Amino acid sequence: xxxxxxxxxxxxxxxxxxxxxxxxxxxxxxxxxxxxxxxxxxxxxxxxxxxxxxxxxxxxxxxxxxxxxxxxxxxxxxxxxxxxxxxxxxxxxxxxxxxxxxxxxxxxxxxxxxxxxxxxxxxxxxxxxxxxxxxxxxxxxxx
Numbered sequence: 279x280x281x282x283x284x285x286x287x288x289x290x291x292x293x294x295x296x297x298x299x300x301x302x303x304x305x306x307x308x309x310x311x312x313x314x315x316x317x318x319x320x321x322x323x324x325x326x327x328x329x330x331x332x333x334x335x336x337x338x339x340x341x342x343x344x345x346x347x348x349x350x351x352x353x354x355x356x357x358x359x360x361x362x363x364x365x366x367x368x369x370x371x372x373x374x375x376x377x378x379x380x381x382x383x384x385x386x387x388x389x390x391x392x393x394x395x396x397x398x399x400x401x402x403x404x405x406x407x408x409x410x411x412x413x414x415x416x417x418x419x420x421x
Contacts, residue, residue: 345369345418349393352420356391362417363389365398370415393420 347362347369355362361373376386381401389397402408 346421347418348421352393353391358383358387358390361386361390363391364393364395364420365412366395367420368416369418369420370412371417372412372415375411375415 347364349364352362352364352369355371355373358376359373360371361376362369362371364370372386372389376383379386385401388394398408398412402412
């Protein structure tokens, strides 16, 4: 009996299976992985049997939550040292873009703390490069 238990415990440690030993005093050893079950009936059989349960259901990934901000949140970042703006329902932290903007820093500082959708659309609406650059600064959505 001790040899059988030792073999079964070794299977649990090495393979990570669920082990059930049956006799008059039933003992159950459980490992983290439940993909296989090893059952040994020590009263009649010393060879473990392995059975595989039905396929586990697929896990559906969840979308990461996007932070939501209010215009009050945006307006609290109205300086060149912390410049947030809202454009078409999204919120962007464009602080690091101020001195890199090809049209000059003033074009960006004028957007700090405001909904700049109209100004942005008038200047860059439909242009792929400015939209791609702006997207890299997105921090959330406007609620």
